[in-house]
Amino acid sequence: MLQSRIIPCLLIHNKGLVKTVKFKDAKYVGDPLNAVKIYNEKEADELIVLDIDASVEKNEPDYKLIERLALQCRMPLCYGGGIKSVEQALKIFSLGVEKIALSSAAIENPNLITQLADKVGKQSVVVVIDAKKKLLSSKYEVYMHNGKKSTGLNAVDWAKKAEDLGAGEIVINSIDNDGIMTGYDLNLIDKIREVTNIPLTVLGGAGCYEDFSNLIRKYQVLGLAAGSFFVFKGKYRAVLINYPNLEEKLSILKV
């Protein structure tokens, strides 16, 4: 039977790998190429790489870096950050990337989702939603530009709309739980899962294997992404790339 995917998520800032807490205080954690190489050797199910500068600084995607990273991956690679046009996306696909993630660009130009899906197929179009809980409310608001700009959009509505527009997968990223490693935002996940039918990947807050197992019990099949959890170790948050080996993975998946 189909297994849930366990996915390391890497953030790139100034050509280096960083980890944030609640989308702030980017801490340098090393060379992206070496990290990707290690995750590949650990046989990670999939990899998400997001360039967090690109849309803020309105840069072209770093094609050379993308090509070098893709060369190391014997598993599907999803790349996001600063992609605004179908041409840019096509160029990135030609470098060996399986999926393109759209975030700010999809909000500014929702038609881009449809255009891209028509061109390459839905399965390659991922919409990443950075969501933050609104004060004194049970609702979640979508943020853009690496958590800096509020959009006024309701995360649940936007997820439904993205699916209607042709997205093949949603990555729901909790800004509040980013980097804290005490668990996913289960409430947010539930709301998004409720209104969508396409594959859903969750991100933000994972801190132990039980966090994965809990969600698998509830939703059977899901994408389980984690950033800090697969990079830090212990109370001093020591940088050490880690990922469950096959035995550990099968035990997480067997619920």
Next chain:
Amino acid sequence: MREYQVCTNCVMDTTDSKITFDDKGVCDHCNTYYDKILPNWHPNDKGQAELDKIVEGIKKEGKGKDFDCIIGMSGGIDSSYLLYLAVEKLGLRPLVFHVDAGWNSQIAVNNIERIVDKLKLDLYTHVINWEEMKDLQLAFFKSGVPHIDTPQDHAFFATMYDFASKHNIKHILTGGNYSTECVRNPMEWMYFQSDSIQLKDIHKKYGKKKLKEFPVTNILWHKVYLPYFKGIKVYRPLDFMPYHKEDAKKELQEKFGWQPYPQKHFESRFTKFYESYWLYERFGYDVRKVQFSSLILTNQMTREEALEELKKLPYDKENIHHEFEFIADKLEISIEELQSYLNAPLKTYKDYKSQENVYKYGAKVMRALGLEKGGKR
């Protein structure tokens, strides 16, 4: 051109151009070992008693603190075994210190994780700024000298000592040992990695990026100031007991699922490339000779076994081009550029500024005071 000669006792030979032989054809590495190291090395009850005293002192001073000592961990056999020993046999509470210079192999990272998890230890990692490291490594390639792994080694010591100094940790334990390292790499092959004058000069001449975050140490700082003025002591526990490499590997494999490396120092992909290919092809220096000679002297390998192994290439001829490409790619240079460094005129540490005299003088003093035996030449 000196005539080729190989030691009759170990396998060091005239590729170490400073080697001398006695009338029995035994080299100076061996004789230094027999005369200076062996008489003062007690991997037995006497050593154990000394170690017990040291450990008691460390524990006493560390009472009430989160940890009583710091152990540098690369994921390699020596530091891995040391950690296991320190916790399970000596009852110490170490902080595990790891330096990520951007070249960690998957095996190394996995081994560190397993040991740290099983022994329930706290890990601290210092991540070197990769852009600076890359610039410095390229500078060393361009300089043409043999010791191009200096950036990694230098960073390792600098950060660990700096950390100990900042956090007032008085006791550093390292996996250095006579058992597998009584013969040292000749200075001509691997010049002192702690020589910051040499590092800075090479960087000044060939580096493009300013070294803002890269940790720089200084031989006087860590061999004089830290021990004598700040009271930071460095110990090599593996010297106080029998340390047998193959047994240690087996024990770690059984207890922790520790994965062995094909050769010493292969926990870093760069070091693997450097020692097995670059030094060998560019300079004709085969570091296996140094490593095997140590094992021969400590009866862990026979000279025949060593000579047989040395007949094979130190690297996999069929796949080395993949490694070559990876190194070039990681350093963001073309294969042709890396090739040009391989073929460039050979240089030595003497072609750049250095603190060689400080080391020479310092070593004399240390030996006279009995604080160092053998040493590098």
Next chain:
Amino acid sequence: MIGIINYGLGNVQAFANIYKNLNLNYQLVDNEEDILKCSKLVFPGVGHFDHAMTLFNNSGLKNVIEQKVLINKTPIIGICVGMQMLAKSSDEGVLPGLGWIDGEVKKFSTENLTHKSKLPQMGWNTIQHIGNHPIFNNISSDSRFYFLHSYYFKCTSESNVLCTTNYGVNYHSAVFKDNIYGVQFHPEKSHQNGVQLLKNFANL
């Protein structure tokens, strides 16, 4: 020479990287001359069946590939939609397939699937061998591979089935007939198992 057919679909670079790493001779091929020199062919494919068939039919490569495969018996492996194109037809589209292996491509029924995002099947799943074939050397049953599809190949004859996978139903995830092979999963994105399969194919 392993030819990776480059007609505009699929991650051809990923196959190239794998064969390069294995030190095997490979080439991305998009013209008759180069295809004629190949001793093995890799036939990738993603996306909509009709779109893939149209691209392939218009690529100018169909004739030479048919000649190589059906007459010269050059081994060929279809990947994902490339595998589906080996069938006679697909529920996904209206165009006929190549019909090289007797079977039809059907849409997954979702009635036995309990999770929400039923289609496409996206992620890692396992294969169960039917019989023994060198293309699966060193790959045991229960080995994991990466899948991404909503339609599957249904062979008319069980004799063409190499392995099955369960997704609500047990369906044919790898098929073959003589020198023609098809795998529904993506070996170029399935780590060591995928590399092993591609290596085995090269060694046939």
